[in-house]
Amino acid sequence: IRRNGKRLPRPPGTLPLAGNGIWFLQPRHKLLDWFVHCERLVGFSTFEISVPSLPPGIVINDPANVEHVLKNNDIFIKGEFFRIRSWDLFGSGIINADGELWKTQRKAGLRFFSNANLKTFIEDVLPPILADTEESLDDASRRGNVIDLQTVLLDLTTRLMGNMAYDMDMPASLPFSKSFDFASGATGERFQNPFWKLKEFLLGASLRRAVLDVKTFGNRIVFEASQKREDKGGMSKKDTVENSDLLQNNLINSLLDHIDDQQVVADAAMNYLSAGIDTTAQSLTWTLYLLMRHPDAQEKILSELRSTFVGAEDELSLSFDTVQTSYLPYTAAVFNESLRFYPPVPIELKESTVETTFPDGTWLPKGSVVMWATWAMGRSKTTWGDDADEFRPERWLVAGDEGEPLTVKTMSAFAFPVFNGGPRACLGKKMAELLGVRVLASLIWKYDFAEVYDKETTPGETPKERRSQNSLTLPMEGGLPCYIRRRDSRARESL
Numbered sequence: 001i002r003r004n005g006k007r008l009p010r011p012p013g014t015l016p017l018a019g020n021g022i023w024f025l026q027p028r029h030k031l032l033d034w035f036v037h038c039e040r041l042v043g044f045s046t047f048e049i050s051v052p053s054l055p056p057g058i059v060i061n062d063p064a065n066v067e068h069v070l071k072n073n074d075i076f077i078k079g080e081f082f083r084i085r086s087w088d089l090f091g092s093g094i095i096n097a098d099g100e101l102w103k104t105q106r107k108a109g110l111r112f113f114s115n116a117n118l119k120t121f122i123e124d125v126l127p128p129i130l131a132d133t134e135e136s137l138d139d140a141s142r143r144g145n146v147i148d149l150q151t152v153l154l155d156l157t158t159r160l161m162g163n164m165a166y167d168m169d170m171p172a173s174l175p176f177s178k179s180f181d182f183a184s185g186a187t188g189e190r191f192q193n194p195f196w197k198l199k200e201f202l203l204g205a206s207l208r209r210a211v212l213d214v215k216t217f218g219n220r221i222v223f224e225a226s227q228k229r230e231d232k233g234g235m236s237k238k239d240t241v242e243n244s245d246l247l248q249n250n251l252i253n254s255l256l257d258h259i260d261d262q263q264v265v266a267d268a269a270m271n272y273l274s275a276g277i278d279t280t281a282q283s284l285t286w287t288l289y290l291l292m293r294h295p296d297a298q299e300k301i302l303s304e305l306r307s308t309f310v311g312a313e314d315e316l317s318l319s320f321d322t323v324q325t326s327y328l329p330y331t332a333a334v335f336n337e338s339l340r341f342y343p344p345v346p347i348e349l350k351e352s353t354v355e356t357t358f359p360d361g362t363w364l365p366k367g368s369v370v371m372w373a374t375w376a377m378g379r380s381k382t383t384w385g386d387d388a389d390e391f392r393p394e395r396w397l398v399a400g401d402e403g404e405p406l407t408v409k410t411m412s413a414f415a416f417p418v419f420n421g422g423p424r425a426c427l428g429k430k431m432a433e434l435l436g437v438r439v440l441a442s443l444i445w446k447y448d449f450a451e452v453y454d455k456e457t458t459p460g461e462t463p464k465e466r467r468s469q470n471s472l473t474l475p476m477e478g479g480l481p482c483y484i485r486r487r488d489s490r491a492r493e494s495l
């Protein structure tokens with residue numbers, strides 16, 4: 001690995017044999033802080049890292065380098081390094097797949113994320129499920145009980161995805177959900193711990209059980225969907241594509257239409273589910289956490305809702321059109337700003353299939369690993385300015401010309417790669433953004449949330465920043481316990 005004929009810089013504290021391995025053995029939240037520390041030292045400069053058991057690797061922070069990786073998905077693939085570690089959980093599903101296997105699953109997914117389906121999602125699928133969520137929040141409000149918002153939101157997104165993608169009722173209390181959570185934590189550890197194989201040989205029984213649960217559930221989704229198709233009279237492929245009723249446009253039908261191998265369909269189904277459930281629940285959890293710590297932003301959301309839906313009482317008329325960012329720019333800006341601080345996929349990694357030279361001149365041999373920490377890029381002072389550590393949704397707002405409304409700034413996907421970019425950009429981005437605005441608007445309109453601090457926080461003291469749990473994504477460690485109060489319209493007006 002060279003740049004202009006010279007070796008790349010290495011992070012301070014790199015050891016002769018262990019390299020940077022010590023950092024990778026730490027809990028993941030410490031590793032994330034280390035990436036921020038390194039980015040603050042070198043800015044956009046690429047640096048080399050070495051971790052025992054990992055192929056030679058670099059860390060990139062420069063958006064031009066991220067663009068080079070994301071746009072060239074034939075050069076930079078998931079690769080064996082990724083696949084070996086995540087095979088048990090993701091199998092041949094889209095998250096793990098490269099080449100033709102990936103292309104087929106992507107094509108099947110594209111049909112599902114059509115605008116018509118997104119409208120159905122926001123206007124038909126979401127309201128009754130969100131009403132159930134609100135019922136449990138109302139109950140906690142009446143009784144004065146503490147409720148864990150992370151669990152509530154995970155149940156919401158699990159049911160939404162289950163219903164929308166697979167036409168199944170899928171509460172998060174199903175054993176599969178707990179097993180998936182456990183397996184995701186253990187899979188994440190495989191990327192950090194060079195001794196994972198030994199550890200799992202000795203202590204891996206619970207992981208094996210969890211993976212079996214996840215696989216069984218994937219097979220059940222395929223079995224039930226195939227039954228339904230048969231019950232509908234063995235529709236031909238052509239019929240199912242043209243049938244516009246929601247059931248036939250769901251994801252599992254699209255997967256069954258495009259893929260012949262049932263095991264691949266089951267893996268694909270589980271992959272889509274896992275890509276959609278945790279990420280959306282976590283993004284909402286961190287956003288509500290940030291709003292509790294920034295009541296001024298909460299008030300600005302309320303003020304935006306009051307001025308947009310003039311005279312609204314308890315229910316806002318939130319349709320597909322009114323949850324677009326152009327309609328509620330401040331609420332959308334809050335969601336973006338939360339994603340900047342807490343990206344649900346905080347670290348990305350790709351493997352090079354051939355030698356390649358990056359825009360900054362870094363030359364990388366075949367079989368190397370490229371990493372970038374979206375977590376650190378979101379906190380980069382080079383990209384976001386000196387106030388990068390401040391929660392300031394206004395940074396996303398662009399003033400319109402005279403009399404024109406505010407709009408939300410579009411950041412390049414390579415400078416803000418929260419949803420990835422290029423040919424493998426997140427397929428659920430639009431769905432997640434609409435869901436984010438829709439759920440935030442409803443919940444902030446109806447409820448006042450108060451965080452329950454941990455026992456060590458003394459009154460008047462600033463509570464510690466919450467941290468994430470080891471995982472492939474970004475669950476909040478210990479959940480988000482809080483008290484809830486239902487707002488009545490008078491309380492809303494007086495704010």
Ligand code: HEM
Binds near residue numbers: 271277429
């Ligand atoms: C805030 C919410 C979300 C975030 C931050 C997010 C982020 C990402 C990221 C970073 C990737 C690339 C991961 C990789 O390198 O493998 C990705 C891929 C993907 N996401 Fe999302 N995602 C979100 C929601 C969703 C939803 C709701 C769905 C669908 C139900 C979804 C479906 C997918 C799929 C299918 C891929 C794989 C794309 C491919 O490899 O071609 N995501 N997402």
